[in-house]
Every structure is written in structure tokens, then in C-alpha cells.
Amino acid sequence: xxxxxxxxxxxxxxxxGENVADRVVRGGLSAAIVERELVGxxxxxxxxxxxxxLLRSAAALRAARQVPGAREAVTGDLDVAAVxxxxxxxxxxxxxxxxxxxxxxxxxxxxxxQGRIVSANEVxxxxxxxxxxxxxxxxxxxxxxxxxxxxxxxxxLRDAVPWTSREAAAASAVPRRLAIIGGGVVASEMATxxxxxxxxxxxxxxxxxxxxxxxxxxERVTESLRESGVSVRLxxxxxxxxxxxxxxxxxxxxxxxxxxxxxxxxxxxxxxxxHDLGLDxxxxxxxxxxxxxxxxxxxxxxxTPIGDGRLYAAGDVNRRVLxxxxxxxxxxxxxxxxVARAKAEPVEAxxxxxxxxxxxxxxxxxxxFTDPEIASVGLTAAAAEAAxxxxxxxxxxxxxxxxxALHADGYQGHARMVVDEDRKVIVGFTLAGPDVAELxxxxxxxxxxxxxxxxxxxxxxxxxxxxxxxxxxxxxxGR
Numbered sequence: 001x002x003x004x005x006x007x008x009x010x011x012x013x014x015x016x017g018e019n020v021a022d023r024v025v026r027g028g029l030s031a032a033i034v035e036r037e038l039v040g041x042x043x044x045x046x047x048x049x050x051x052x053x054l055l056r057s058a059a060a061l062r063a064a065r066q067v068p069g070a071r072e073a074v075t076g077d078l079d080v081a082a083v084x085x086x087x088x089x090x091x092x093x094x095x096x097x098x099x100x101x102x103x104x105x106x107x108x109x110x111x112x113x114q115g116r117i118v119s120a121n122e123v124x125x126x127x128x129x130x131x132x133x134x135x136x137x138x139x140x141x142x143x144x145x146x147x148x149x150x151x152x153x154x155x156x157l158r159d160a161v162p163w164t165s166r167e168a169a170a171a172s173a174v175p176r177r178l179a180i181i182g183g184g185v186v187a188s189e190m191a192t193x194x195x196x197x198x199x200x201x202x203x204x205x206x207x208x209x210x211x212x213x214x215x216x217x218x219e220r221v222t223e224s225l226r227e228s229g230v231s232v233r234l235x236x237x238x239x240x241x242x243x244x245x246x247x248x249x250x251x252x253x254x255x256x257x258x259x260x261x262x263x264x265x266x267x268x269x270x271x272x273x274x275h276d277l278g279l280d281x282x283x284x285x286x287x288x289x290x291x292x293x294x295x296x297x298x299x300x301x302x303x304t305p306i307g308d309g310r311l312y313a314a315g316d317v318n319r320r321v322l323x324x325x326x327x328x329x330x331x332x333x334x335x336x337x338x339v340a341r342a343k344a345e346p347v348e349a350x351x352x353x354x355x356x357x358x359x360x361x362x363x364x365x366x367x368x369f370t371d372p373e374i375a376s377v378g379l380t381a382a383a384a385e386a387a388x389x390x391x392x393x394x395x396x397x398x399x400x401x402x403x404x405a406l407h408a409d410g411y412q413g414h415a416r417m418v419v420d421e422d423r424k425v426i427v428g429f430t431l432a433g434p435d436v437a438e439l440x441x442x443x444x445x446x447x448x449x450x451x452x453x454x455x456x457x458x459x460x461x462x463x464x465x466x467x468x469x470x471x472x473x474x475x476x477x478g479r
Contacts, residue, residue: 004109006032008338009123009137010144011115011277013103014041016315016327017144021108023335029342031108032135034115034125039099042146043324045091046166051189053087054169055369058196062371063434066408080174080197091170111135116278117143120307124278139342140310142334143290143298144327145277147270147316152181152238160243163265165190174198175262179251181238182267183209185368188221190265192370195228202259204236204251210368214381214430216414217374221432224371233257272317282306289319294356295349296334312338320360330357362387362427365444367437372413375440378428378447381418390421394477396469398433403465408434415469417443419477425450431469439467453477 008024010017013035021031038045057078064070092098103110113127121137149164151157162181163171168190174197180187183205195201203209203225209232210218225232237254241264244250251259275287283300284290290298290313298311298318305311314334315327337355340347348354368374381393398404398413405411413433420427429443446456457474461467 004032004133005136005138006030006109007138007342008032008140008142009034009121009135010142011117011123012041012144012146012273012315012317013039013099013110014144014146014315014327015043015324016146016331017041017142018099018103018108019328019331020142020144020314020335020338021103022106023332024338025107027335027339027343029139029339032111033103033108034111034113034123034135036112036114038094039096039103039110040092042166044096044099045094046169048324050087050091050169051165051186051193052369053090054083054193054197055189057083057086058193059369059371063408066410066434068409078196078198083197084172084174087169094170114276116276117141117281118278120282120311137310140312140338141307142338143274143277143311143313143317144315144331145273145317147272147322149266150269150271151266152268154181154238155240157238157241157264157266160241160249160264162241162249163263165265165267167263168194168265168267176200177261177263178202179249179259179261179264180204180267181251181264182269183207183211183218183234184267184269185210185366186267187265188225188368188370190267191225191230191232192228195225195230200229200231201225202231202233202261204233204238204253204259206235206237208234210370210374212380213368213374213376214416214432216416217368217376217430217432220372220412220414221368221370221374228371270316270322272319274317282311290317292318292320295337295347296330296357309341320357321364323364323366326357326360326364329359333357359448363444363448365440367440369437372433373436374430374432375436375443376428376430377440377444378426379418380428380430381416384418384420384427389427391427392419392421392477393417394419394473396472396476398431398436398466398469401466401468401472402463403468404433406464407466415473417473417477419453423450424453426453426456433466436466439469442467442470 007029008031010033013033024031113125115123123135178199179202209222239254240252249264298306314330316322365377399411418428
């Protein structure tokens with residue numbers, strides 16, 4: 001067996017693992033990264049980039065049709081082949097040459113194969129050749145293996161060969177009929193995308209549409225989906241599934257309804273990629289989510305760091321926040337704290353310190369690329385109340401802002417800010433409306449910076465823009 005030693009070894013070359021390794025190398029340490037699939041991970045090939053490419057063309061067409069002058073210039077419908085072709089380009093045609101080249105330019109060693117933990121500072125990598133290579137980490141071993149789609153135990157479902165988010169993101173053709181089990185972000189976005197591409201979509205949303213968002217967000221997306229022809233079945237639960245010899249999938253709900261589809265997409269949640277990782281070698285349970293401390297070191301049930309504090313976990317696998325940008329944020333903290341500890345430098349582990357991921361707690365931004373877009377940061381009104389915060393909820397019609405009227409005829413939207421009444425700062429902010437994604441970062445800064453409302457009065461929004469909603473919300477609060 002060949003043995004190679006690095007300062008840091010990272011398992012998983014998705015955006016989280018790449019960022020950990022990059023920060024470590026920038027800090028003067030050596031790093032190796034282990035990947036069993038494509039360098040770039042889920043986000044690059046089966047999630048963020050290809051799915052948003054699927055959604056963007058239809059969003060641009062809708063936007064054009066909402067503005068007189070542009071509307072008259074639109075003479076056709078979506079070119080499905082062109083949409084799929086653009087999606088393919090954003091997924092780099094499922095080849096990772098570019099990302100491998102970046103690793104090389106950054107001075108990060110790549111080891112392809114399945115990585116299994118041997119000890120808290122050793123990983124055995126088995127590649128296509130079958131000859132194991134042991135990598136030893138002097139300072140830290142980081143698990144950044146992400147998550148995969150969760151398949152429920154619905155009788156017949158696995159034999160029906162369902163789509164997960166991967167198959168939906170990489171589909172080479174648009175099914176005539178698509179059934180979707182789930183009502184969360186992936187389910188809602190893919191219902192939006194495939195309905196626009198011509199599928200007859202049925203959405204089985206047992207817990208409603210976007211149940212974790214503010215209620216008005218789910219209501220507006222539900223209404224829009226139905227207007228686009230999607231059959232949204234709130235409260236519906238799939239009981240059985242079966243694919244017949246013709247390829248048709250038959251789904252029966254617990255209420256006895258029957259649905260036929262050419263494909264069925266399951267989008268009900270995620271499961272950690274830790275089943276074949278060798279967690280038992282360090283006293284952890286294979287297939288389990290990893291628990292971490294404030295500096296993202298893996299800890300046991302008693303809160304004690306595993307492997308003398310040399311084992312870390314970042315991204316989906318630690319279940320703090322299952323979002324790529326938040327995982328990359330964790331990665332920056334992990335890389336920096338590993339360097340600090342390796343060099344015996346001070347560790348800034350207090351709230352909002354450089355070496356912790358404080359924003360995971362109550363300042364997570366998210367954009368859902370449905371129609372309308374949903375952009376949020378921080379807590380919903382219900383979550384703030386559950387956290388014991390004395391709140392005031394302030395709402396405003398986003399369509400009533402001058403910039404919205406200019407942006408699109410008949411612009412419809414809604415804005416909400418959740419105020420901590422004791423501290424007079426915003427703890428939650430949600431927007432629903434066309435093209436609201438780019439408005440979100442201002443709210444994120446306000447929440448993270450805990451900017452007092454009386455100071456926000458002096459942040460003057462330019463006229464006429466949709467961001468003038470900030471002034472309207474503050475005026476409403478001040479009444």
C-alpha cells in the first residue's frame with residue numbers, strides 16, 4: 001500500500017470541499033481532496049447550476065411578456081432543445097476537466113476513488129484500479145461528502161425507478177406527464193420548470209407547498225403553479241407506486257386517487273452521504289448525520305471532539321443548513337480555523353467570530369426560483385415566536401411600489417419583515433415577487449449586522465426601484 005501525507009485531507013470535492021482545501025492552501029498548508037464522482041459535486045452537475053438554467057429561460061420569457069413593447073416582440077414559445085442545451089453547458093456536459101484543472105492550479109492534490117476513514121487522521125482511498133492508497137492528515141481530516149435524495153418506503157416506488165433531483169436536473173427529454181412527490185423547494189422548482197417546458201405536472205404536496213416558508217409564499221406559488229396548469233394536490237400522500245410494462249407509472253394516494261405519469265420525481269428530503277465512509281472506525285454510526293461544535297469539529301454524543309479534535313465536517317453532512325452557499329460559508333470558517341490551530345494562532349470562536357458559522361443559526365439567506373421568486377433570510381414570523389422573541393410583523397404590498405410598476409405590468413408581490421421588538425432589529429425578511437432574488441442581500445446585511453431600525457431610516461433606497469419597499473416597510477412600522 002502506498003502512503004501519502006498532507007497537512008489536511010478533505011473527503012468530497014464539491015463546492016464545500018473545494019473551498020476548505022482552497023482556504024487551507026491559501027493559509028500555507030498542504031491539502032489533498034478525495035472524490036469518488038465528479039469534481040465540483042452535486043451543485044455543479046445535478047443541483048444549483050443546471051436546475052437554475054432549466055428555470056431561467058422560462059422566467060425571462062415571462063418577464064418579457066409582462067412589459068408592453070417587449071411583449072409584442074415575443075413571437076414563439078420556449079425552445080425546449082435550446083433550454084436543455086444551455087442547461088448542459090452549465091453542467092459542463094457532466095465532465096469535470098475544468099474543475100480538475102482549477103484544483104491543480106490551486107496546488108490541491110486530487111485522489112479519485114471511494115474514501116473510507118481508517119482513523120481520525122487517515123483515509124484509505126480505493127480507485128478504479130482497486131489498489132488502496134492511504135492518505136495521512138497531519139492536522140485535520142474534513143468530511144464534506146454532502147447528501148443524497150431520500151427515497152421513502154412507499155411500496156413499489158423503488159422498483160418504479162423514480163427520478164430524484166439528479167435525474168430531473170439532467171433529463172435529456174421532457175416527459176409528457178410528470179408526477180412529483182413532495183412540496184418543498186426542489187419539488188416546487190421542478191414543477192415550475194417542467195410545466196414551462198411542456199409537461200403535464202401533478203404535485204403531491206402532503207405538507208403543502210413550501211411549508212417552511214412564510215405562509216403567503218407558499219400560497220402565491222401554489223396559485224401560480226395552478227395557473228400554469230399544474231395539478232397541485234395539497235395534503236395528498238402517495239401510498240403505492242408501480243411502473244407497468246409500457247413504462248407508465250401508476251401512483252395511488254392514501255385517499256384512493258390514482259395518478260398516471262411517464263416519470264415520477266421524489267423530492268421529500270435528503271440523507272447524508274456517510275454510509276460507506278468508515279465512520280465506525282472513529283466510533284460513529286455509518287449513515288448518520290455528523291454533529292459538530294461551533295468550530296465545526298465532529299463531536300460524539302457527549303459533545304467531546306472526535307479524534308482529538310482533528311475530524312471536521314462541513315456542508316450538508318452536518319445537517320446545520322442544507323444550502324450550497326451556507327456550506328461554502330462553513331468551509332471558509334473550517335479552512336481558516338484549521339490553519340489557525342495548525343499555526344497555534346488565536347481561534348476566534350465567539351459569536352460572529354472568524355472561525356465559526358454563526359449565520360447558520362438565524363441568518364440563513366435562501367432564494368427559491370419559482371414563479372414568483374421567494375427570497376428570505378432569517379426567521380419566519382412563526383419561527384421567531386417559537387424562539388421566544390417578542391416580535392412585530394410588518395407587511396407591505398410589493399406591487400404598490402413605483403419601481404415594481406415600472407418593472408412589469410400587473411406586478412404582484414409581497415414583502416414582510418419580522419422585528420425583534422426588544423432590540424428593534426430585523427430578525428426575518430421575506431419577499432415574494434418577480435425578480436426579487438437580487439433584493440435579498442440588503443436584508444441579509446441588515447439581519448447579520450443587527451442594524452437598528454432607526455439607523456435603517458438613513459439607508460435611502462434609490463427611486464424608482466423595487467427596493468423602495470424598504471422605506472414603505474419602515475413607514476408602516478413607524479405608524
